[in-house]
Amino acid sequence: MTNSRHLVHQSDTHEEERYRVDPRYGVEAEPDGDDYDGEQLDLADRQSLRRVVGLSTELEDVSEVEYRQLRLERVVLVGVWNTGTAAEAEASLRELAALAETAGSQVLDGVIQRRERPDPSTYIGSGKARELRDVVASTGADTVICDGELTPAQLIHLEDVVKVKVVDRTALILDIFAQHARSREGKAQVALAQMQYMLPRLRGWGQSLSRQMGGGGSGGSGAGGGGGIATRGPGETKIELDRRRIREKMARTRRELAEMGKSRSTQRQERKRGAVPAVALAGYTNAGKSSLLNRLTGAGVLVEDALFATLDPTVRRAQSSSGRAFTIADTVGFVRHLPHLLIDAFRSTLEEVADADLLLHVVDVSDPDPEGQIAAVREVLQEIGAEKVPEIVVLNKADAADPQTVARMLRREPHAVLVSARTGEGVDKLFAAIEADLPRPAVEVDALVPYGRGDLVARVHSTGELLSETHLETGTRIVARVDATLAAALGEFAAA
Template structure:
C-alpha cells in the first residue's frame, strides 16, 4: 500500500514538469466544471512543488572524506504568491546560490502556491508537516525560507520541522559577516545583524526573572521580587547600547569618506560608480578598466568594501571609478541603512555604470531590483549607462532584447575584453565637461595653475611670452573663478 508521504513525493515530482504547470482540458473534466480562463487547478494550489536541479549533495566520495567535507545540509522552502512559475524557480535558484555561498549543501527545494504566506507557519500547517517529512528523508539540519519570516512564523515552523529555520535576510547577513574585511564593513554588518536580532530575542525559564512584587507577584510578597530587569530586557538594553556605539563609529568613518569625496570635487575630478546585481562582474570590469587587481570570485557578495581607483579617458581626462557592494532581490532594509554611507558613492557620482549579468535567466528582474535600491539611497537621478556583461556566455536574443529596451546600453565581456574599448569611449562622452572659456596670462611663478589647466580643463591653445604663459582653455566654474585675477 502506498503511504501518504510516497503519494506526496510522486505528486511533487510530477509538478516539477513545466508542461503540467497550467490546467489542461483533461484536468477540467476531472477537477472543476466551473473553469473560466487561465487559472491554477485546485490540486496544484494545494501542493508543494519540488524544484529540480537544486541539489549540491556530494557524490562518489568515501565516508571518511565525506565526514571531513560535510557542510550544513539545507532544504529550501518558498511561497509562490505572484508572477510565473519561472520567476518562482529563479528566486529559489538564487536562494540556493546564496546558501552555497554561505557554506552549505542544498539537498532540495520546495515551492508552495498560495495567495499569501500563512501567518502562523509560513507554508500552512499541513504543508509544514510535509516539509518535515522531506527534511527527515533528506537528512537535512536546516530549513531556509525565501522571504523574511516574522519571529512567530519562525518559531512555529521550527516546532513542526524540528530543525533550525532561518530566512533569506538572516542568510544574506551571514554572507556579509563572512566577507566583510575592512573596519567600516565589519561595523556596518554588525549593525545590520543587531537590528535584525533585536525583535527576535527569546528567553526561557529562570533566566527570565520578573519585575514584580507584593500582591502583583502572585501574592507571594517579600522575597519574591526579581532583580528588576528580565534577562531578555537586559539583552535588549545591551544590544541598543552596542547599536548606538556602532552608529557613532560609522558616522566618524563617513566623515573621512566625505573628506576624500570633497577633495575630488574641489579638484573637479569626475566620478564614475559601478553598481549592479551581485555576481554581475563589477569587480572584473573595474580590473579591466583600471588594473585595480581587486578580488574576483564567482560567488555572491564577494565585494563588500568599496574600492576607488583612478582612471583616464582615451583623450586624457582623469576620473575616479568606484566599485560598490552588489545588490540582490529583497535586499534587507537593515543592510541598506547600515551601508548607506558606502552607497553614497553612487548617489554622488557623475555617472553610474549599471552592470547586468547578460547570462542570467532574468536580467530585467536584476535591473528592476538594482534600480529600487538606487532609489532608496537617492541615486535614481544620476546619469545611468546599462553595461550588459558576460556577453561571451549570454544568449544573443537576450542581448538584442536588452539593447532594444534600454536607452543607454552597451554589451561587453570583462573576461574576454569585448566591448571594453567602446565602453571607455562611452564613459569619456558621458562625463561632465568644462563649460567656461577663459583666455588668461599666467606669470611663470604660477606654474601650478598651468598644471591645473591641463589636468582639470581642456587647453585649446597656449604660448610663452615675455610676461608669462598665455592660455586659452575651457574650464569648470571653480577654476574659472581663480583665474579671473590673470586676464590676458
C-alpha cells in the same frame, strides 16, 4: 497520492508532455487543441508544495563529500509563490540556493507552495509545515531556509513543527555579509544590521532565560503573589537584560559608523573640491563590477565568482581617452529583496553611489533574467536617493551571453554598452561613453599661460575639457572649459 499529502516532483509529472505557463493561473497548460482551457488542477493541487528540480549540490567525489560533510550545513529550501509566474518563483529559489552555497551550505532539496499570501503562523501553513518536516527527515537536513523574511512568530512556530533550525532569507544574507566583511567599517555595518535583526527575535527556552526579578505586586502567595521569595524588587528578565545590552551596543555602533561616515564624506568633498568627477559602479551581486573596475583602472581588487564578494567600497583613479581624470568607486552588490536593515546599515557606503556624477549600472547579460536584475537594482537605487544620477547600463559578460538576449537588452536599454570585463571587448566604447556623459566644467577660458606655470596647464589637462592648445613664444595658449577655482587661477593670464 492523496490531496492531503501532495508533494509533486516536476520532472516526474507528465514526463512525455510539453507545457506552457497559463498567465491566468500560473499553472502549466497543454498547448495542443484550440479549445483547451488549461490544466484544471484541484485547489489542493494548486496549493501543494512543488519540488524545484536541480537544486541539490550533492557531490560524487567521495573524499570531497567527506570533507564537506564536516563543514557544511545540510539545508532544504522552501518558498511561497504568491506573485508572478512559476518560472519567476523557481528563479527566486535558485537564487536562494546560490546564496545558501555562498554561505557554506549543501542544498539537498527545494520546494515551493502556491498560496495567496504567506501563512501568518507558520509561513506555509500547518499542514504543509508537517509535510516539510517529512522532507527534512527523509533528506537528513539540519536547517530549513525560507525564501522570504519571517516574523518572529513564524520563525518560532515553523521551527517547532520541523524540529530543525529555521533561517530566513534576511538572516542568510546577513551571514554572508558577516563572512565577507573585511574593513572596520564593513564589520561594524554588518554587526549593526545583525543586531537590528536579532532584537525582535530574542526568546528564551523554558525557565532558564526567565529569571524574573521585578514586579512584586501586592504580596501574598499563589497566582496573585508574583514569583515568590527572591523574585520581588527591582530587576528585569534575562531577555529584557539582553535586549537592553543589544540596544546599548547598537547605539555605540551607530556612533562609530557616524564617525567613519564623516571621514568618507570628507574624502568625497576633497575630490569634488579638486573638480575630479566621480563615477560609481552599481549592479547585481556577481555581475562583474570588480572585474570591470580592474579592467578600467588596473586596480587589482579581489575578483571572486561568489555572491557579495565585495562589501567594502574601493575608489580608484582613471583617465578618459582625452586625459581627463575621474574616480571610479566599486560598491556592494544588490540582490532581490535586499533587506532594508542592510540598506540602512550600509547607507554611508551606498552614498558613494548617490553622490556620484555618473553611474555605471553593471548587468550580467549572460544571466537568465537580466531584466529582473535591473529592476531589483533600480529599486534599491530609488531607496537610497540615487535614481536621478545619470546612468550608463553596462551589459557585462558579453563573451558568455546569448546573442538573442544581447539584442533584446540593447533594444530595451538604449543607453547601454556591451562589454566583457574578462576579454576587454567593448571597453573602448565604454570609455567613450563615460567621457561623453561626465559633467562638463562650467567656465570657458582663453588664457596665455607662461611656460613657467606648467602646473596650470597640467590641471587643465587632468580636470578640464581642453578645446585647443597652441605653443607660442611667450607661453601656451589654452582654450578650455574648467571649474570656477581653476578659472580664477587662470584669470591673470587671460588672452587679450
